[in-house]
Amino acid sequence: MRNKKWMHTGLAALVAVPLALAGCGGGKGGGNQAEGTVSPSASAAPSAAAKKDPIKLTMWGAVPVENGPQAVVDNWNKENPDIQVEYVRFVNDDAGNLKLDTALSSSQPVDMYMSYDFGLYEKRIKAGNALDLSKFTDYDVDQKMGTGASLWKVDGKYYGVPTQKGLSFVWLNKDMLDAKGLPVPTDWGLDEFREYADKLKGDKVWGAAQSDYYFNVPINGSMLKQSLLLTKPDGTSAFDNPLTVKALQVYSDMMFKDKSIMPHTEQITSKPALDQMFVKGETAMLFSTNQIFRTTNNVKDYPRTFKVAAAPAPKVNKDQTDYINAGGLGDSLSINPRTKNPEAAWKFIKWYADKGMLPMAAGGRVPSSKDFPVDQAVSLMFKDVENTYDIDSIKRVMFGSLPLGLSRLDKKTGSEQQVIYDKVFSRKLTPEESAKELARVHNENLQAAKK
Secondary structure, eight states, rough: OOOOOOTOOOOOOOOOOOGSSSSSGOSSOOOOOOOOOOTTTTTSOOSSSSOOOOOOEEEEESSSSGGGHHHHHHHHHHHHHTTTEEEOOOOSSSHHHHHHHHHHHHHSOEEEEEOOOOHHHHHHHHOOSSSSSGGGSSSSSSHOGHHHHHHHTTTTTTTTEEEEEOOEEEEEEEEHHHHHHHHHOOSHHHHHHHHHHHHBBBBBSSSSSHHHEGGGHHHHHHHHHHHHOOBOOSBBBSSSSSSHHHHHHHHHIIIIIIIIIHHHHHHHHOOOOHHHHTTTSSSSSEHHHHHHHGTTTTTTTTTOSSSSEEEEEEEEEETTTSEEOOOOOOEEEEEEESSSOOOHHHHHHHHIIITTTTTGGGOEEEOOOOOOOHHHHHHHHHTTGGGGGOHHHHHHHHOOOOOOOOOOOOOHHHHHHHHHHHHHHTTOOOOHHHHHHHHHHHHHHHHHHOO
16 A cells, blocks of 8 residues: 555654664674773773673664654663664655665664565565564564454565554544434445535535545455455456446545535645645545544644544445455564674564554554553543544544455556546546556556566
8 A cells, every 4th residue: 555645754864873883783782992991911900890882773764753763762772771772764755765775785774674665575575685583483473463464474474563553544523423413434335435425515514535545445445355466366457346336436426416525626726635624624524544643633733623533444335245444554664684683673673563662653653463552552642632532433443453455556557546536537437437447557567567
């Protein structure tokens, strides 16, 4: 799944530290004899044994230090004086990932690092830049993280621990729902989503809003069960199916018949800040991810008087039993095989996954470990604003047991998918024609990948 809007960050400069003492370049626990100490050959013995230097590790990640990572390493360093961790930030874009990959293949200090995209993660494994974690037998990733974790296996092995749940869901203005007598949905399809949007729309209020990516969610989620590549058993594209047609038809009807969601061409032209539309009460529902916490929690800059609730992403049909919620687990934390301290790095990763990433929860990152203290995470997520949320619905969606899956659709088809949506929502293609066009371009790219 692509990271659309919630991983936009600026490139942080590396602090100037002696490379020999950091991460892979150091951390032997010793070091050169310090100036001024007595030589072993001298007649007088030292008064006390030299204190052993701590192991030093570096962890690379893309989240800004102030959004949790610095608090994480500060907590660890306080509890573990013998193993000290430094956080180094890279930007999760092409340039930032190239910087990380270059560091991994050189002598730069990288002991642990995050992968946010499966394709990049797999390339790092094939390049020999991720340690096979099967050598460690004291932590069962499948048991801790659930079935969604297995999507991060390569050749049946883990080379990273997926530490975060990343799922798409619908945010709702609960006050508007209450005014219409509508319950917070716990299981619904696009028909029900359309019905809610139609009932909730009003003067200068859209029933629902979403960016381009979220058209993928019900469509792709209907195919994930049969293949992460969104293909049929014969290896051809699965896009040309009745569920794809229905999803595109429902959205078209919402735009042009019900007028409950902003027409796509208008949204492309005006480029509205959808999260701000939601907190201002200009849309009753917002299809999004946990990235919206940054806005909904910021009641100082974006004051609101209504409660926020959450519902799972709608299926195409409510009665679908094979639907997989597009999203899955992410933030896969790996160990660089070149580290001099793999055991120390592994100790940190286990701690991070089970409890250490708690400060990250304040920024909306949902821990995936079943042993994570959920109530503490929720408390941090909504500190000082908990009364402005319907907490039960948030916990049900974000910490529940929804089936999750990560699509491995090739990037070229993913890009062309958006172009085709532009055509169907500007009435240049019918939903039926769009489904066939999606399958055509997908099949072309599948064939090209075999050459």
